[in-house]
Amino acid sequence: MTVEDTTVDTTVDTTVDTADPDHDFNPMISPHREDPHLFYRAARGRPVALSPSIGAYMITRHADLLTVINDPETYSSAIAVPRIYDNPPEVVAELEGHVPETGYLVNEDEPAHTPVRRVFDAGFTGARVRAMVPRMRHRAGELIDAFTGGTADLVSEYADPFVQTVINAVIGFPAEDAARIQAWTNDFVLLWNPLAPVEPKVQAARRLRDYTDYIQALIDARRAERRDDLISDLVHGANGFPAYDDAYAHDVIRGAARVAGYDTTRDAITSTLLVMLQDQAIRDRVVADPTRVIPRVTEEALRRDAPHRGLFRITTRETVLGDTTLPAGAPLLLLFGSGNRDETVFPDPDAVDLDRPNVREHLAFGTGVHVCPGAPLARAEIRVAIETLVQRLPGLRLTDDYRPSYIASYFFRGLETLDVTW
Incomplete structure (x- = not known):
């Protein structure tokens, strides 16, 4: 299976100097790194505006997000995530001839999206998720x-290695x-x-040559002998659809599968634990009835x-979103x-409400044709990770001096540490 070229012009002109600097958003630095909701709250109350740092219009209201997601003919997914070959020339020079890039599942519009998605979905069937649960429980217990010493950082000592084991x-x-896969x-x-910065990217691009060789060796091995894993599904086809070509399989393995299946789930586990541990009443409810209460805490934490943080879209024509006229070729960042x-949509939205009736209307896993295919696996990982912790350590609590701090990340919202004792 090869990927059709998109008909959307993804050349983005971000040379806009009329945006109000107060409307700028940069998740890598203060204050947005610590609390992006300061920006989000203000942005929802004003017209859609362009962020100079991101070079895209910030889409912050729930209704506007659904408008964009549900109208792929006007808002193409062609730039949903950046291409590594869109980097500066010195970075691209390290990639050319060594690291393939053809396209990404999340960047595909219909009709190309469905057959690609169907092969990918085979890796995350209910049967495969259920078969992983015993391994999840074993790994959680090992960790x-x-x-x-009676203390632990649940990011580095628990959620991180737990999720790596599962997605790998x-x-x-x-x-x-x-x-080395994580590196x-x-x-x-x-x-x-x-x-x-450019220089660290140059070094990273050089190291990705070895990653390419490593993945290709696995592809070749699965071509010779199929196994029950995603690489085999990509190589041999699944769900009645034919196989990917090798270059596109590389994109799926290292991007849609490994990146998307790691950071988001790790951060969802720790954010759910934080919600639980910051409120004694919630912690007690979880310990008393984990089967019923953990899913509620999970959805509210998500x-x-x-x-x-969100994905990009690009307009295929001039359109009006909210009170803002967007030209054709305008990049948008969907801030889920x-x-x-x-x-x-969510009354008292900053509060934790385990009985919120419409909590499943959240957009943490996206929605529409690009809804996250790994969401069932992620929910299973969160459930098993927390169940195992409260069963083994029912007295789990935050350390007295713990204060949440968040990673500097363009794409992800995650805790740097989660320090606990028991």
């Missing part, structure tokens, strides 16, 4: 057994290669970040702090975290 197994990466994944994410706290 808890390794805690020492689903894809088909050998468990013993987890450390390559970090390099790949760096190349997606348009706000990152709503309050969407682990993925803002829509999830839209006061017109």
Whole structure:
């Protein structure tokens, strides 16, 4: 299966000097790094505006987000995530001839999207998710057994290695290669970040040559012998659709699968734990009835702090969104975290309400044709990770001096640490 070229002109002109600097958004620096909701809250009350730092119009209201998502003919997904070959020339020079890039599933519009998505979906079937649960429980137990001294950082010592184990197994990466796969994944994410400095990107691009060779060896091995993993589905086809070509399989494995399946789930686990541990009453409810209460805490945590900041769209024609006229070729950033706290949809949006009747209207996993295919796997990982913790450590609580701090990330909203004791 090859990917059709998009008919959308993705050449973006961001040389706009009329935007109010007060409307700018930069998640890499203060104050938006610590609390993007300061910007989100203000932006929802004014017309759609362009952020000079991002070079795109910020879409913050729940209704506007749904308008964009549900009208792919006007708002194309062609630039949903950046291309690594859109980097500066010195970065591209390190990639050319060594690292393939054909396209990404999330950037596909119809009709190209559906057949590609169907093969990818095979990696995340209900049966495959259920088959992973025993491995999840075993890995969670191993990590808890390794805690020492009565304290732990649940980001680095628990959620991070737990999620790596699960997504690597689903894809088909050998468990013993987890450390170097994660290093390559970090390099790949760096190349997606348009706000990152050039020199670190050059070094990352150089290291991705080895990642390409590594993935190709796995593709060749699965072509010779199929296994029950995503790489095999890509190589041999699935769900009645034919196989990907090798170059596009690389894009799916390192991007849609490994990146999307790692950061977001890790951050969703820790944000859910934070909601639980910041409120004694919620923690007690979870300990008393984890089966019923953990899903409620999970959905409210996903709503309050969407682990993925958002995806891009580009207008295919001049259009009006809210009170703003957008020209053809205008880039938009869909800020799901803002829509999830839209006061017109979620009353008292900053509060934690485990009985919120419409909590499933949150956009943490997107919606529409590009809704996250890994959402069932992510929800299972969150449930197992928290269930295991409260069963093994029912007295779990935050350390007395803990204060939440967040990673400097263009795409993701995640805790740097989550320090606990018991």
